[in-house]
Amino acid sequence: MENSGKSGQEIGDADISEKTALNWAGTILAVADLLWIPQAGLIAWPLGLVLSDVTVDSQGANSELPVVLLTCVAGLVMIALIRVYLQILAQGQAQRAARRIQKKARGDLLFAAIARSPAQSFPPSGAFAAHVTDQVDLLGPYYRNYWPQFMRLKLVPLAIVLVTAWFSWLAALILVISGPVIPVFMALIGARAKTASADQQEELARLSGMLLDRIRGLETLVLFGAVGNSRSEIRDAGERFRLGTMRVLKVAFLSSTVLELFSALGIAFSAVYVGFSLLGDIEIGVWGKSLGYAQGLFILLLAPEFFAPLRSFSAAYHDRAAGLAARQKLSEMLDAIDTPAAAVSAVRTAVEPQMHQDKKWLFEAPGISFGNVTIDLAGRKVFDRFNCRIEPGETLLITGRSGCGKTTLLDLVLGFRMPDCGNVLVDGDDISMVADALRRKVMYLGQAPRLFHGSVKANLLKAMPDPSGVQDADIQTALHLAGAQDLVSRLPRGLATQLGEDGFGLSVGEIRRIALARAAMRKEARILIVDEPTAGLDPDTAADVIEGLKILSKERTCLIATHDPAVLEISGRHLDLDIAKTPVAPENVK
């Protein structure tokens, strides 16, 4: 957990100002609720006057009655306006606070993600995307619906009991008895329902997961003639889920039924008690003189409002469970990303990286040297005092069995990995100082290149700092160099074809060639870094790519990692890492 800590606060938590905002929202809601007390008074009082008017049985005994009535109605409407205004105000405030918390949680995840070096492992992209979207979304209802109810629950019932007790301690006692019993019962039933419903939530997730899973794998199902079986499987799973859920819900609904029962009985007993008092059958429960009609009615009007916060609270309880579960999952994801807090805050406060416009290696092929580089990966020394120098404009072809550190060597130049000991120099500049600038001025083709969601053209333009100045001819040249011109012309909408998740599916080889074209867009770059350029390509296409690389490698300092003999045709110095890595004096490395 120490990794996610930023001033000790967990992801998805509310900070002091948000908690204050949410508590204020709850308090305002409580005040709006409590304004019902004067409103109830404004209803009960004139009705009491009407009653005495009727019973006194003297014509026009109370000529002030119409005035009183109209005043009360005006007062009621005025208070109603204030109540509604306060409610809207409080909801808006709670919703804003909840949005701030969501935004912050997204930021936490994203900054942790970008602070982690690309050379290090990362959670699966689908899971990460689901956390950034769905799980963060679940925090919203928890904060905006559940939190303010808490404050309301603390203030409103207490105030109503006190006001009721002013007139009749017995009526207050009826509320006190039926009120607090509710949470006890709810806790008893809810405890069982909660675990069961959590299971059921998981089950629902599994069910929709299963449907998606079967639709994704539909081609496989069709090819094995297994669609019919899956159909009945989905039907059975759905039916099982329905029955299971209903079993759980029946228990869960019991808790709200208990609430309902006590609130209905509370109102009923208040009514019966008040009725009997007014009849004169009951004389207890009051302070001294017997209960008047207006007071009795007032007590009855207050009773439903005593239970209202309890009901809202239990209605929002589900949001709480979902929100807490989401917060737990977010913090697990953050742990899985595992970025040290210092690195995260460094990214957060990062200023625009220095561009090093004056560096010579931005315009001329630089020399790159590794001096006594040691890299320790999980206890295994991939490089131990490794020395190597690449002359300006030289092409270095790196071979070696898999796992010998070819990719690590490229990562060192790109600044994705820093040496534990020793240094990597680009024209004498330490890589840790210039990596940001270098990454913007390098032709790079990774081992498993990824194209991003968007059109082919948008993907190619990602290579350019300023896409507006790019000519169509530049794009065609880059595509040609990568042997991708034909491939793009065959796509349904050419350069405008949407790629990635939502778009046209390309094969591994096609992705690699478009990625090479993306690299070739940076024609002013003086460094070329390529990792396994022909993996997954057929021999003809591989030959095209190698031709392109031959052209691109001219006048550039190149590092090409490969285990394909065909790539070694490119003229350059051959470095077998298996041999070169054994710690020897630099002059022995040829």
Place this chain on the structure above:
Amino acid sequence: MTAVWQFIKSQQRFSRLHFWVGIAVSLLPVAAGILLLGVSGWFITAAALAGLSGAFLNIFAPSAIIRALAIIRTAGRYGERVLTHDATFRFLTDLRNRLFEAYAIEPAKKKRSGTVLNRLTADIDALDSVYLRLVVPIVLAVIVATFLLVVWATVSRAVFTFGLIFIAAWAILAWRSFDNSERNTVRRADAASDAMRLRAADLAGGRRDIAVYGGLGDAADHILTADGRLMEVEEKLEQRSNRLVGLSSLNGQTFLAFMLLVCAWEVADGRLTLAPAVGLVLVVMALPELFSAMLPGLANLPRTELAAERSIAARRKNAGTDGSTAKPEAPSELEDTTDAVLRFESVRFNYPGAARPILDGLSLEIGHGEVVAVAGRSGCGKTTVASLAARLLDADKGTIWLNGTDIRDFSESDLRRSVAVLSQRPYLFNDTIAANLRIANPDAGEAELWEALERSALAERIAQGEEGLQSILGEAGLGLSGGEQRRLALARAFLTRPSLYVLDEMTEGLDENTGAEVLARFLDFRTDQAVLMIAHKDRELDVADRVVRLSGSDTRLP
């Protein structure tokens, strides 16, 4: 609106009984709640009057009624919850089945992205609120409003008039809360949330590339910008919903004030006695909750509408393509006279929208026990040949013969028994090992499954796990490496006995050793079955009896 309406109709048709019983039972707690307040008000007023005048009042009947109403409200609430939820779940189960059905009809036409499918799940979730949040509250509101208006009309004209005015105000509010212009707002929210998901997936999956092309910081900023857009839209929708609920509550309280005024007036004028008048006033207290219940559902209607449209469209689009392709255009009456297992005769295929056919005049033949490799540079139509041979696609022109019969004349189940395809990207389901294997042969016994695993050199690995064949694949379960997954897919093939195997770049993406091993194991297992192999690697071409080279659209036999 039409899509939601259609959706409601289909839910009603799906189970009329549950649909209407749910609504009928929902009426109980609502009616009991309203009457509880009304009768209580009447009772204490009558009691007060009796207490003052000393007149006789039957106290036991009303107090019994009050307690009975309290219990009916409670029991009714419970019954209502159970029944309406049950009705919804029944329908959603059915909806899921039908969606799968719709997708199952035309599986291979297009690639489905994760986004579309995620949206589909979200849509199903959104639709579960239609009955609970929309149908039930609106029907209840209409029934209760009608009943109240009838009662008010019998009481007094003034009460009826005011009641009508305030109920009409609620109706207008309900009408206003459904605002079609919000559709675009909702679309923007969906688009922003999709963008966020896609970009987050890109950020997690392509971090090296992003770091070089565009920068990680920019990528994070883009996601936060999408988040900003989403939040802006949500704020707008929330504010609107706050206003609507506020107005409804205001309407309810104003109604209460005016009811008080009118009732007092009528009592003073002698048109109404006091006790029922107080009952009428208290009834109004219970109304805001009832009428406000339909507002969130209505305000959310544009979103629900989009969800309903998409789910209906998904069903219809897939059902529609069924009609056009289910029947072969011209079932051949001829018989293939050659002895070939698979024979392509002058086959042409043109992808919809592509300028020229990817295959034109392709003829090839594979005899019993023969291994034929199809080679050529990527994009020349190799995979199309595999799809045609597996009848995932139908040729535009020419005929494909399988064991002497036009492939279009096969029934689906016969075809699948005759041809087994090992594809480039075999799909492993998030299910047990046994279930994943039985996709190939549902009747296979445990011993056969183990044998197939043995052949694909996985038996030991699977036996290590505590659950054995019952281990679940996927994130939480048994994690197989890429090579192991491919071997598991190969094990499926060992459970089938087809006359033709189609291997579509079976070893693509596997390292040298694993690829060679997978291929060797497969060839070991094969007996006299014919093999059509889509290949680009030398080791695959080496094992073939013959190689057919495709070169773009002018395809000929070598």
